[in-house]
Amino acid sequence: MVGCGVVGQGVLHHLARNHDLLAERSGSGFEVCRVAVRDTAKARGVDASRITDDWRKVVSDPAVDIVVELMGGTTTAREVAVAALEAGKPLVTANKALLADAGEKLFTLAEQRGLGIYFEASVAGGIPILKALREGLRANHIVSLHGIVNGTCNYILSRMAEEGKSYEEVLAEAKRLGYAEADESLDVDGIDAAHKACILASLAYGFWVKMSEVHVEGIRSVSALDIAFARKLGYAIKLLAIIKPAEARAVQVRVHPTLIPLHNVLASVSGVYNAVAVEGDVVGHTLFYGRGAGPDATASAVLSDVAEAALDLSGGVCQRRVVTHGFYGHALPVEQVISRYYVRLTVLNRPGVLAQVSTILGKYGIGISSVFQPEGHDGETVPLVMLLDSATGGQFDQAYREICALPVVHEPCQRIRVEDLS
Amino acid sequence: MVGCGVVGQGVLHHLARNHDLLAERSGSGFEVCRVAVRDTAKARGVDASRITDDWRKVVSDPAVDIVVELMGGTTTAREVAVAALEAGKPLVTANKALLADAGEKLFTLAEQRGLGIYFEASVAGGIPILKALREGLRANHIVSLHGIVNGTCNYILSRMAEEGKSYEEVLAEAKRLGYAEADESLDVDGIDAAHKACILASLAYGFWVKMSEVHVEGIRSVSALDIAFARKLGYAIKLLAIIKPAEARAVQVRVHPTLIPLHNVLASVSGVYNAVAVEGDVVGHTLFYGRGAGPDATASAVLSDVAEAALDLSGGVCQRRVVTHGFYGHALPVEQVISRYYVRLTVLNRPGVLAQVSTILGKYGIGISSVFQPEGHDGETVPLVMLLDSATGGQFDQAYREICALPVVHEPCQRIRVEDLS
Numbered sequence: 097m098v099g100c101g102v103v104g105q106g107v108l109h110h111l112a113r114n115h116d117l118l119a120e121r122s123g124s125g126f127e128v129c130r131v132a133v134r135d136t137a138k139a140r141g142v143d144a145s146r147i148t149d150d151w152r153k154v155v156s157d158p159a160v161d162i163v164v165e166l167m168g169g170t171t172t173a174r175e176v177a178v179a180a181l182e183a184g185k186p187l188v189t190a191n192k193a194l195l196a197d198a199g200e201k202l203f204t205l206a207e208q209r210g211l212g213i214y215f216e217a218s219v220a221g222g223i224p225i226l227k228a229l230r231e232g233l234r235a236n237h238i239v240s241l242h243g244i245v246n247g248t249c250n251y252i253l254s255r256m257a258e259e260g261k262s263y264e265e266v267l268a269e270a271k272r273l274g275y276a277e278a279d280e281s282l283d284v285d286g287i288d289a290a291h292k293a294c295i296l297a298s299l300a301y302g303f304w305v306k307m308s309e310v311h312v313e314g315i316r317s318v319s320a321l322d323i324a325f326a327r328k329l330g331y332a333i334k335l336l337a338i339i340k341p342a343e344a345r346a347v348q349v350r351v352h353p354t355l356i357p358l359h360n361v362l363a364s365v366s367g368v369y370n371a372v373a374v375e376g377d378v379v380g381h382t383l384f385y386g387r388g389a390g391p392d393a394t395a396s397a398v399l400s401d402v403a404e405a406a407l408d409l410s411g412g413v414c415q416r417r418v419v420t421h422g423f424y425g426h427a428l429p430v431e432q433v434i435s436r437y438y439v440r441l442t443v444l445n446r447p448g449v450l451a452q453v454s455t456i457l458g459k460y461g462i463g464i465s466s467v468f469q470p471e472g473h474d475g476e477t478v479p480l481v482m483l484l485d486s487a488t489g490g491q492f493d494q495a496y497r498e499i500c501a502l503p504v505v506h507e508p509c510q511r512i513r514v515e516d517l518s
Numbered sequence: 519m520v521g522c523g524v525v526g527q528g529v530l531h532h533l534a535r536n537h538d539l540l541a542e543r544s545g546s547g548f549e550v551c552r553v554a555v556r557d558t559a560k561a562r563g564v565d566a567s568r569i570t571d572d573w574r575k576v577v578s579d580p581a582v583d584i585v586v587e588l589m590g591g592t593t594t595a596r597e598v599a600v601a602a603l604e605a606g607k608p609l610v611t612a613n614k615a616l617l618a619d620a621g622e623k624l625f626t627l628a629e630q631r632g633l634g635i636y637f638e639a640s641v642a643g644g645i646p647i648l649k650a651l652r653e654g655l656r657a658n659h660i661v662s663l664h665g666i667v668n669g670t671c672n673y674i675l676s677r678m679a680e681e682g683k684s685y686e687e688v689l690a691e692a693k694r695l696g697y698a699e700a701d702e703s704l705d706v707d708g709i710d711a712a713h714k715a716c717i718l719a720s721l722a723y724g725f726w727v728k729m730s731e732v733h734v735e736g737i738r739s740v741s742a743l744d745i746a747f748a749r750k751l752g753y754a755i756k757l758l759a760i761i762k763p764a765e766a767r768a769v770q771v772r773v774h775p776t777l778i779p780l781h782n783v784l785a786s787v788s789g790v791y792n793a794v795a796v797e798g799d800v801v802g803h804t805l806f807y808g809r810g811a812g813p814d815a816t817a818s819a820v821l822s823d824v825a826e827a828a829l830d831l832s833g834g835v836c837q838r839r840v841v842t843h844g845f846y847g848h849a850l851p852v853e854q855v856i857s858r859y860y861v862r863l864t865v866l867n868r869p870g871v872l873a874q875v876s877t878i879l880g881k882y883g884i885g886i887s888s889v890f891q892p893e894g895h896d897g898e899t900v901p902l903v904m905l906l907d908s909a910t911g912g913q914f915d916q917a918y919r920e921i922c923a924l925p926v927v928h929e930p931c932q933r934i935r936v937e938d939l940s
Contacts, residue, residue, distance in 0.1 A: 114658070222801035222804060223804060233644075234539075364781075378644070378821070379815050379819075380815060381809070382807060383808065386804035411834075
């Protein structure tokens, strides 16, 4: 094991508790031979003789059959992964940043060596969604995938919805409770969800998409007002990772706040929970739900993967190999992605404003499917809320820019994509 | 393939459509060598030369590597299963009645022969829940499993809840739409769900429970009134398969209408959809959702299993073997199962009734957690609705019998178990 922070300690704890169960179910016993950590002085519930501060000693130890990388990051972690595979040892990892960054190279190397990379823990923690995509739904072309894959964002948006509190208030609370990191940006800016989206897309479509091609928006700009207005329109707001096929070797891969219908099961996923809705061309709609992070949920996935690696080793096979992983495809540019939009404008409280706005929308061929002026907002400016018909990102952005430049339209303005999930 | 009804034709249709995808993902091509049917005259989209009315010709054909049993029933299907395994061929089946009836014997035989039985399609159609239990959650002791595993019942209860219609009305509608069989009893009496519960329990705990030990109640007695009253109390009514550990080699396995909290994700599973909520001791709460029946969802699972069987064959391994399947355990007698209860009595509209009822409950040590007398029911008799605290089935039944025998209590009366799912 390389890295023994919160997740690593969860793995050690649950392996000690459930070792016999895991051994019975997989036909192998498991022993933690060696654990590499940065600071060997910290006690970790592992025999001191097994602790080292040199990850190379883990990888090169002839007693080690399987390397479990739980250190995080992309620099040393990548060296560990490459070294493990080059030493002929299967790799279990929870590292989404590493796979989003170097998945194509690592899977190519693994395939050359006939080895497996086991990475269930990298997406949606304890939910076996990667196994479901790779195996359970293997007879399906994936029509769409919509995932709530960042627990921090889902916690914040859920609490804002339930309590009407502001983003800042709930973020502070999430930090107090340990649901958000001291530096929250990786989560709230959507980067973590985008890493996971790259991995999900690779399993759904068999090729990698570069992080730089993924359209990412975080949740900082979502206000309690937007959540309340969306609810009036019959929608919840969730940060979704959205993956859909485009043309050959291209897919839509995007992460952004999204209005989804309140009656959809995804809308009832609240708090730190994750859920991934997958539509297959044979199976129809499916959904997978559970805790997406934390030492326990992650340990569940890591230990299951360790057992799979052991099964493959003892059978001399590599059943979880993902055959077509070794190349890059493209993400459809977001300007070409077609969506419906929710728009909230701050407009001068006078007649004729809607006419000006709808004239611009009409010029770009964008219909209005509903519009309302919420009550209780008297003053010089008032909110104007609209649901728009489908438009490409490019069309919409131009129209939105022109609308925001109207003298009758003031700050703040907001637009959020809508997914009907049907 | 043995049997080519609605499901079989779904399998053929989707295999033809998605063959290349499945081949790419599993490293094998697939060919339907032989199809046994009862009436060879019916056209089925298979080359006539491959159709036979003798299932033995399928099993004994040397070109056949994998036998797919889709005929249903437990008599001939069992012969087919045994013959396939004895001929050294892995078995793919969607037949829950067969596995609930003869799973222990069939898995013992399969283990002796080093072969796999692949049965994802037997429970919850397209949801890869068996794979999740057996593989994804293998590091977990299963704390509880609550499944909506019969789409017909869920459709009926959902429509009753949405429209306030009676059981009979919605059943007739379900038959018209093809969501219920002409003879609905296997579904609405809970038998089909109980078959699936036996299979789920075997995967969760590693041993089989006899159908005769499973406590089964169907949905015929659930009224629109109960659904409305439950909702007022914050609950939905669903037919659940419930599985929990008891002592060594014993489990709770029961199927009955159940009140569950409206805010739980399971409560939002409506229509013909299935969902299985699994709580693991490591992972916490998870849920798996999708279509539970129909040719498409079932084909998704059958084809995934065919690919797994092919992977195992080509690797010379049997990774999906369930090691400890070959014996029977016991179901905890329902009199010993502890539940909370919802009770609806029809009582004379006069003072003192509640005192009589609560005296009996008190005698059996059963507390009342809430009670209400719904408005709008003037007349000689009125409904009295109660939520009771936990009691064993035995305690409760005695108290309930005494209450129903009170002169102030008339017909109809109703009691439904409550699960808090927390």
